[in-house]
Amino acid sequence: MQMKQCFLTCALALTSLTASTQSHVMDVNTKKIGAPIQSTMYGLFFEDINYAADGGLYGELVKNRSFEFPDRLMGWEPFGTFEVKDDGPFERCPHYVELRNPGHKERRSGLSNDGFFGIGLKQGEDYRFSVWAKAPQGNGKMIVQFIDRATMEEKQEFAEAKIDITSSDWKQYEVVMKSPRTIQKAQLRIYLDGDKTIDLEHVSLFPVNTFKNRKNGMRADLAQALADVHPGLLRFPGGCIVEGVDLATRYQWKNTIGPVENRPLNENRWEYTFPYRFYPDYFQSYGLGFFEFFQLSEDIGAEPLPVLNVGMACQFQNWETEDAHVPYDQLQPYIQDCLDLIEFANGPADSEWGKIRAEMGHPEPFNMKYIGVGNEQWDDLYYKRLEPFVAAIRAKYPNIKIVGTSGPDSEGKMFDKGWAAMTKQKADLVDEHFYRPEAWFLGTPEAKAKYGDKCGGLRYESYDRKGPKVFAGEYACHGKGKKWNHYEASILEAGFMTDFERNADVVYMTAYAPLFAHVEGWQWRPDLIWFDNTRMFKSVSYYVQQMYAQNKGTNMMTLTMDKKPVAGQDGQDGLFASSVFDKNTGEIIVKVINTSKQKQAITLNLLGIKGERTAQTITLCHNGMDDENTLDNPEKITSKQGTLQCEAGKKNTVLNDELQPMSFRLYKIKK
Ligand code: AHR
Numbered sequence: 001m002q003m004k005q006c007f008l009t010c011a012l013a014l015t016s017l018t019a020s021t022q023s024h025v026m027d028v029n030t031k032k033i034g035a036p037i038q039s040t041m042y043g044l045f046f047e048d049i050n051y052a053a054d055g056g057l058y059g060e061l062v063k064n065r066s067f068e069f070p071d072r073l074m075g076w077e078p079f080g081t082f083e084v085k086d087d088g089p090f091e092r093c094p095h096y097v098e099l100r101n102p103g104h105k106e107r108r109s110g111l112s113n114d115g116f117f118g119i120g121l122k123q124g125e126d127y128r129f130s131v132w133a134k135a136p137q138g139n140g141k142m143i144v145q146f147i148d149r150a151t152m153e154e155k156q157e158f159a160e161a162k163i164d165i166t167s168s169d170w171k172q173y174e175v176v177m178k179s180p181r182t183i184q185k186a187q188l189r190i191y192l193d194g195d196k197t198i199d200l201e202h203v204s205l206f207p208v209n210t211f212k213n214r215k216n217g218m219r220a221d222l223a224q225a226l227a228d229v230h231p232g233l234l235r236f237p238g239g240c241i242v243e244g245v246d247l248a249t250r251y252q253w254k255n256t257i258g259p260v261e262n263r264p265l266n267e268n269r270w271e272y273t274f275p276y277r278f279y280p281d282y283f284q285s286y287g288l289g290f291f292e293f294f295q296l297s298e299d300i301g302a303e304p305l306p307v308l309n310v311g312m313a314c315q316f317q318n319w320e321t322e323d324a325h326v327p328y329d330q331l332q333p334y335i336q337d338c339l340d341l342i343e344f345a346n347g348p349a350d351s352e353w354g355k356i357r358a359e360m361g362h363p364e365p366f367n368m369k370y371i372g373v374g375n376e377q378w379d380d381l382y383y384k385r386l387e388p389f390v391a392a393i394r395a396k397y398p399n400i401k402i403v404g405t406s407g408p409d410s411e412g413k414m415f416d417k418g419w420a421a422m423t424k425q426k427a428d429l430v431d432e433h434f435y436r437p438e439a440w441f442l443g444t445p446e447a448k449a450k451y452g453d454k455c456g457g458l459r460y461e462s463y464d465r466k467g468p469k470v471f472a473g474e475y476a477c478h479g480k481g482k483k484w485n486h487y488e489a490s491i492l493e494a495g496f497m498t499d500f501e502r503n504a505d506v507v508y509m510t511a512y513a514p515l516f517a518h519v520e521g522w523q524w525r526p527d528l529i530w531f532d533n534t535r536m537f538k539s540v541s542y543y544v545q546q547m548y549a550q551n552k553g554t555n556m557m558t559l560t561m562d563k564k565p566v567a568g569q570d571g572q573d574g575l576f577a578s579s580v581f582d583k584n585t586g587e588i589i590v591k592v593i594n595t596s597k598q599k600q601a602i603t604l605n606l607l608g609i610k611g612e613r614t615a616q617t618i619t620l621c622h623n624g625m626d627d628e629n630t631l632d633n634p635e636k637i638t639s640k641q642g643t644l645q646c647e648a649g650k651k652n653t654v655l656n657d658e659l660q661p662m663s664f665r666l667y668k669i670k671k
Pocket of ligand 1: 049240524
């Protein structure tokens, strides 16, 4: 019995020894510099889903600031004597609120705003309150307060300001208020001081400290997180919101530019997409509009990629309903929208649309190079509609690159049909979307049986090198039964992404999706960055994207094991690897991902360089496979810097290492 037990223990020890000591030898051919890596790698995709814009990245803290929600006072709690009126100063946002004498000196007329799941304020931060107002009798007064309704202290208000309304004409008034505390769910309360009527419109509250200190700017921590990726591309504004539930609610970029006070409200398509995640207060104020998207792209160093409607409402919500879309002979206004957008972005400051850009504060062109036409469309009704767009854009702007789409599937008949149609129409890039389970990312035999050869780490090897280039525009590993951002999913994404690098000659753009989610307002997960009203955390997938984007190199370099690409193939023990060269720094950058549940020893033969070297390393590792970052523990898993000594082998420099189960390590070695 004892003997038997010892035999078993020894056998186990031997197995794990074998797993960790049998090194996987990989050859990195540093002598040959391969295809250039596009500057657009690796990108971000912004869509107003999960309260990503209003209530998220867009710094505005007041919900329904212009009283334009269909329920004019949604988000507001009015009291005293008031009336909603509709002859305000802004044509496309005509509603406002009138506060009148409450009838007794002890009574009050006013209203409180709940913000988006509350108003988040930070201790010591300044907030800019502004309002358009008039006093019909020539003067009136108002009080503005930050309120904590849940407090057990004597007073609910913890900051206060007074504003004199000095004119019977509409004017904007502004006051900066400091918050003495950090609070997730404050309210903004405004009320009449005295008995003289005042009219209020476009009631707004922004942190003064927005990203780059811009007025009408972005929440600083969230925008900084985008910049910190070092993204090559920003695709916007969606996603399905480009299409809308119906054409009336599609995203119309022309409604999103010019003074924010006059940008009409739009319904958000994600308001009621999932009946089990219903958000009746989800609208688009368009405060974060196309000018702001272009400016943000510039601020974070990303190439802008706007996507415009191709004359189609969301196909998922209008399944096979031809008359939900624009008739083929009535597409001209939609085509004109594309042409006008190019002029808005790139035209001279005295052109019709370039002038608006200049008036908004950016006389220089944005130098936009790409345009997406259609989000995630499929079948003939898309291909046929796309044709006149391509013809018109090519005729007027031959240098603009057109991004078409292969639809929502990552493979299959409709996907192939999409690619064939895009190739025929000579689209420059094809936007592919794939939200797939773990097995797909690994390319297991079961996944291959279900999805064919386009799953796993050798997806792009078979792509036509002469056709359109690939934009992997929306993807994420959706763990089976685990659709949150658990660690394992992120590591599989990292493994799969080695195929982007291996195929740099055909994969020109990529973006994980979706980007943002409010913890109290999400419709879709996993997501790259989560936040509440004052805090945020980066998912492990964020670190994966960042590791790639910050270490993308300038040219691909071949890496093989037994002369085969390292892509989780048979006999490769779940290893994925790729290598690039960075001409600017002279570094060889190797990425190795161990997707197996065992440790794996690796040896990198750096063919073409000799002598000892010190490799810089960046590692992503876990303490448990279901680990994730959270608001309370935002840095449970982050990428960690280190170094590793490379030996002077007989013929070339050699790097030996052991990778932890389910881990991602990146090595940078000076050539
Ligand atoms: O990213 C979420 C949604 O997924 C996008 O809106 C759409 O393009 C895709 O179906």
